[in-house]
Amino acid sequence: MSSIRGFWAVVPAGGAGTRLWPLSRAGRPKFLLDLTGSGRTLLQATCDRLEPLAGERILVVTGARHAAAVADQVPSLGPGRVLAEPTPRDSMAAIAWAAAVVEAHERDAIIGSFAADHVIPDEEAFAAAVREAVSVAHEDRLVTIGIEPTYPATGFGYLQMGRPLAGHATARAVRQFVEKPDAARATAYLSTGEFRWNAGMFVVRARVLLDLLALWHPDLAAGARRIAADPDQLDTLWPQLERIAIDHAVAEPAADAGRVAVVPGGFTWDDIGDFTSLAQLIDPEPAAQPVVLGDRDLVTAVQASGLVVPGSGRAVALVGVEDIVVVDTPDAVLITTRDRAQDVKAVVDALKAAGRTDLV
């Protein structure tokens, strides 16, 4: 199947991934890592997944310090296809800049924004959802792809689906976006069957996104368009852009205005938020032996379970530890449990406080 005419993929590549320390570091964030053992980094796998849909029309927006690594990992990105942010300005500025660049190239183009560090094993189902989302975006709606919840997650935002949209296979209106719920509320959401995880995937005509943004954050929309028109002004204009997430800047107010649609994604999705989800992703079945990401021969386990990442070439030996997480790297080793994996960020904070910025 050929790529979608007039469709551009935008890949925001940011986020430190501090809950995946010491694998991820400020200088080597999650999206630059092969976290699944597939031989491709998350960024590469994301571009692999988008290439059949967007052809060579892929833009990666990333921090200036990572631009060279991005170009190195994805050599098929042509000149001008890596947008290097001088400083982090949150997701709306990044996507608005890319949208403005696309709009300047091709006034009616549709963009789809997909984070560089998500995992979607079923590429066909993903492609089908994007293709339907593009067809809905032609009606000048902001379209999101909503992930069917597999458990009452408290770590993701949700969206509530409304009426089906005529003329489309599965698309529906979006009634509202909701913030990360507590466990009781998440369970209630799942019981209704009306809620989907908000994975931050947005498909929309570039011009429509910027015009919607202009309704609520006119300076941000105008700034992005000025930078696209005159890249020499990037360093001057960029620091003035408002720091705001795309959900708050556009998705939520647009939903309230009845302008948002959702295509329910018929695929599993993971943002690998911590080592527990990484272990689950590598081996979904709980096992008596630890899951190993890397060279199995380096791990000796005696009555142990959990996740081991032998990342320094050294032997890792476990005796009588259950649901343990051990991540071994050349300059740091982390020991935690699957239950406490979400608290790994506290180590990064402690190391920063102790002045060990070389390790974070």
Add this chain to the structure above:
Amino acid sequence: MSSIRGFWAVVPAGGAGTRLWPLSRAGRPKFLLDLTGSGRTLLQATCDRLEPLAGERILVVTGARHAAAVADQVPSLGPGRVLAEPTPRDSMAAIAWAAAVVEAHERDAIIGSFAADHVIPDEEAFAAAVREAVSVAHEDRLVTIGIEPTYPATGFGYLQMGRPLAGHATARAVRQFVEKPDAARATAYLSTGEFRWNAGMFVVRARVLLDLLALWHPDLAAGARRIAADPDQLDTLWPQLERIAIDHAVAEPAADAGRVAVVPGGFTWDDIGDFTSLAQLIDPEPAAQPVVLGDRDLVTAVQASGLVVPGSGRAVALVGVEDIVVVDTPDAVLITTRDRAQDVKAVVDALKAAGRTDLV
């Protein structure tokens, strides 16, 4: 106080210490390590403790592969004071050889045998016990120093004390030696107040030891004396010596014959059998933070307790793990718990089975 006239210290330096892997290795056993953070290895601390009692009359008996390291660590040992065993033949052969060497030097000398890998913080109390033991040994008894049990250990042998010996401050007869008991029996032993841990410390006239040995194992006694008389025959005679522990060869039958005395040691003692006892030794008070053997600055602990040995220069980070044991070395890292520390030997067995003899 000057050293004890006619007293020689014998230091058997053997034992792999596999339960302390990966700190201890076949090529770098426990006695060559500084396990207490004192700046002295266990062997060095043992010799430091004995030098005030024996002066320069210290003999170390060790495996041939460790003889150079022993001489290097204890340069005060003169020529001929390191006895290098061609192969391991258990404790009786080692001590009998040393006894025969001493006997050949000085026919009436008394030896005291003290393992190279035990920890005795109170050197004065130790010295007082040895001095009393030497005075009892002048009566041609086999004298042991019995450690007052601090808990109903199942990992040590015990001895049962009998009547006080006239003319000595604390010495008593020994009724019997008993093997490592189960927990119920160990508790019963403690309740009587008559039992002491057998720490393998024996003080005895060299000639008396060999004569006692000759009663039950004449070939072993004769072989040791022949090697002492003609060291050139070591490689020929050594492999013919019986493999047996001193407890079974001499201490138990001599106790049955009423020839054994005990001086109750008024000092704490530890053989650092595993990482749990190492943690206890370094920090006897249970703490909310992990005990660290090494550079505390390398350890970041968030809601964690246990023992950390940061031994490679790398950072070690813990999150939400209790009573954990982490031992980090340049080529291997071990993760276990205080409860399971005695099972670390299983890792060494597994590594051998996997052909990783470079790591054991």
